[in-house]
Amino acid sequence: MGSGPMPDKAESINEKVRGTVLRLSEPLYFLVVDAANGLIMETEHPQYGRSIKDRILVLPGVRGGAATPSQLCDALRQGNGPLAIVLKTPDAALAAGAWVAKEFYDVHLPVIYLNRDEYDALNHGEPVELSV
């Protein structure tokens, strides 16, 4: 994307992330994730009331809101973001949020794309270790 400097790839190679899976059955609307505690405040969401804080956030994608990157960034800034995000299809909004959090606040959030089988193998509540 463009001709600017690429992110330092060496940084994210051979990295391991350990944590407990929070698996969302529906896409997330980040504008109603409370950045002050990581809680999902969308009452219609099946995982309403859960917190994304310090979880391996496994989700099918995001919905609505052009504010997704800044809201994710704000949660990360306050130490209430996830440890990693796992997707099965690339998502520009989440990638942008993670990238800016690194640039602005030096918070590193790996955004990982898995194939369907690998994605489906991540069960809610399980401790996992991911090699990035």
Added chain:
Amino acid sequence: MSTGPRTDQGFDFLDLSCAIIGRVPRAGLYLDENRRATSIVDVTGVPESVQNSETFFPVLGQLLGREYSFGVPLIVGLEDTEVSQFRLRALGATASTAGSVRMFHMLGHTPEAEGAIDASRKGEIPVRKLTTFDLLSYTNSLSKALPGAEVSAVCLGAPHISFEEFALIADLLVGRSVKESVTFSATTSRATVAQLEDRGLREVLEDAGMVIVADTCSYLGLIDVGQKGVCMTNSGKWAYYAPMGYPVTPVLGSLQECVESAVVGKVVHLDGFWSDAR
């Protein structure tokens, strides 16, 4: 939501980055292959009275968002229906609110609809024949009180109300005013407010009891325009989000029904939609 220009939903940071370097990511809806229809939604079986009503569009958007998330639905069967840009906008906003639907096609109304089905895949795309029965649960999830219920607020503006819509509201309010017990508000852009002031419409609308607020939305917890109790809106997006932050019972209605409800102080439903789709 795209209805013609080669674009994709913009996100903050990313949009600024694109503006700075003059390039966009080679991804998403910038690529032909991601703009092709993934499903066909045939609404031929929905009665004309419903197809022609304003409320059909946010309700159809809610269905698309819920059932076609991450897909590109192609809507067929509305070729002979009048579908204004406001109706397309209402459909798109609700679809992208209720699910991750960033693009839809509508045969006869959106520029890429004709070619939306890849020739080689014709016949392979799932076709869904929609009936009013399919719409009912989505109508009820966005509209939770019946005609006659006392209305405490009418909230317009998700997405922002346009100058044309304000002009229509002013026409509907001629010689009448908003009932004292009702807060009737519309959110819009400061550019539209300036346009209203230029034409003297802001004063007309405010004299009739309307509250106009610039550069925000009334479902985000940022402004107080009486969001409590039964609230009318013409926006599926508003009806979906507002109950998450306010103690409100949302009720959908067309722009005209919203104005009537603001004047009468009770839910007024006039459209064929409410008798034929419910």
